[in-house]
Amino acid sequence: MERRGGGGYFEDQGVSGDPALDAIPTIGWSTPGLSYLSAIRFIFQGKSILDEGYDKYKDSLFRIPMIDHWSVVVNSPKLIDELRRAPDDHLDFNEAVVRSIEAFFTLGPSVVKNDYHTGVIRSTLTRNLVKLFPVIRDEISSAFSEIIPTGVNDEWVKVPAIDSMLKIVCRTSNRIFVGPQKCRDPDWIALNSQFTIDVITSGLIINRFPDFLKPIAGRIFSKLPSSLRRAEGHIRPLVEERRRMMEELGDSWTDKPNDMLMWLMETAVGEEKTLHCLAARLLTVNFSAMHTSSMSFTQALYHLAGNPEYMQPLREEVESIVATHGWSKDSLNKMRKIDSFMRESLRFNGLGLLVMSRYVRRPFTFSNGITVPAGTVLDCPVSAIHHDEQYFPDADVFSPFRFSDMHEDEGESLKHQMVSTALSDSSPFLSFGHGRHACPGRFFAANELKAMLAHIVTEYDVKFEDGAPHPENTIIGSTVVPANANVLFRKRQGA
Incomplete structure (x- = not known):
């Protein structure tokens, strides 16, 4: 995929003098010098800026300046659906x-140019979820017992939530990615946990430089080369052994590993078969799985710890279903309250204020007559939509069984499930995006996170110290990060 050329702030689109861009109302300043100050202000006040634009232009579009581009925010479900349906040669999801x-600098050019792993995630991983559920549950149980050891004499144990959930998600995901031995390797866990953080922080830093300086900034700030060398050392024995077995046994290899590394090795062609590219691909898959899942689950854990009264109805549901059907993916699908709790946490907190980004390759005209010029980025204000009373009554209140209640009232089998995306006028849900570019790993993520929540409510008691409420999120630009708080765990007491 091509990289940006050019040399500076807003050079692609031209801040002033473009009639199409000038016709779109601005939140903040629109002149070149002052726009830069508004872009800096967005880093610290992104939510209030987006909420202002949503309230003023609810059925239309508005624009806000970023450091190196204009973001045009698409507000109404009708216009968002037009964005969704636009072909990639007009509105490019991957480039955004x-x-x-x-x-290009944080994940590597091979991943940018060829995203074949997305197809593996969307098809092979999702297709294997029923078969792999016992493995996922086994690793969740093992990871929790090792990472969150409960105290003696039923004492409460203080647990750093973000770090602990990141490790548990890393272990559980990598049980499916690289198998049972490597997923528990402390250095493999540390590598992928740190790589997830490095991609976000390095990307933020590099993004602040003008285009002509980005290659230099990439060499200075990207941690990819050292991470790749370390990853290659980890997977080399696995890859070499698997290649040997494939050559010796071929189709007769009956106990061939059923994991991401094996699927990638079987799907890769040409250069992608090299150890270097397989390592880059596994790091990328880990980044995609770990960041969103660990942050999402931390938020849900905070809601549970801050509201112990939610524990009992969740326990009753899980235990009733397991008593009848055992632990399985089908049982997990029947846990409506568990599903609703996770979906409501996504709605209430989110991972960002904006979703469904598209890079405008050709001028695009919406049905209301507004044209966005090439070089801009389109975004959808997911947080503002999810907190709109028109769509969600008492939208600023965390209501854990909001969606399970909707299911009972409406009798819909799939509409309000965690993995379902929606762009209706009644209750749009966009945490995973929508349409053909919706998150391909959301089925695996939902499976994993709901199993983790079901495990906690049946095995532990959780709370905050001194009855503290859900800690406030940190918002940087459009990124939402849960607070770094401690949660108290103890082995479950009583019924």
């Missing part, structure tokens, strides 16, 4: 993602 995290 690449630019947002500077993936």
Whole structure:
């Protein structure tokens, strides 16, 4: 995929003098020099800026300046659906993602140019979820018992939530990615946990430089080369042994590993078969799985710890279903309250204020007559939509069984499930995006996170010290990060 050329702030689009861009109302300043100050202000006041634009232009579009581009925010479900349906040669999803995290430098050119792993996630991983559920549950149980050891004499144990959930998600995901031995390797866990952080932080730093300086900034700030060398050392024995077995046994290899590394090795062609590219691909898959899942689960854990009264109805549901059907993916699908709790946490907190980004390759005209010029980025204000009383009554209140209640009232089998995306006028849900570019790993993520929540409510008591409420999120630009708080765990007491 091509990289941006050019040399500076807003050079692609031209801040002033473009009639199409000038016709779109601005939140903040629109002149070149002052726009830069508004872009800096967005880093610290992103939510209030987006909420202001949403309230003023609810059925239309508005624009806000970023450091190196204009973001045009698409507000109404009708216009968002037009964005969703636009072809990629007009509104490019992949290019928007690449630019947002500077993936050319943080994930590597091979991943940017060829995203074949997305197809593996969407098809092979999702297709294997029923078969792999016992493995996922086994690793969740093992990871919790090792990472959150409960105290003696039923004492409460203080647990750093973000770090602990990141490790548990890393272990559980990598049980499916690289198998049971490597997923528990402390250095493999440390590598992938740190790589997830490095991609976000390095991308933010590199993104602040003008285009002509990005290659230099990438060499200075990207941690990819050292991470790749370390990852290659980890997977080399696995890859070499698997290649040997494939050559010796071929189709007769009956106990061939059923994991991401094996699927990638079987799907890769040409250069992608090299150890270097397989290592880059596994790091990328880990980044995609770990960041969103660990942050999402931390938020849900905070809601549970801050509201112990939610524990009992969740326990009753899980234990009733397991008593009848055992632990399985089908049982997990029947846990409506568990599903609703996770979906409501996503709605209430989110991972960001904006979703469904598209890079405008050709001028695009919406049905209301507004044209966005090439070089801009389109975004959808997911937080503002999810907190709109028109769609969600008492939207600023965390209501854990909001969606399970909707299911009972409406009798819908799939509409309000965690993995379902929606762009209706009644209750749009966009945490995973929508349409053909919706998150391909959301089925695996939902499976994993709901199993983790079901495990906690049946095995532990949790709370905050001194009855503290859900800690406030940190918002940097459009990124939402849960507070770094401690949660108290103890082995479950009583019924």
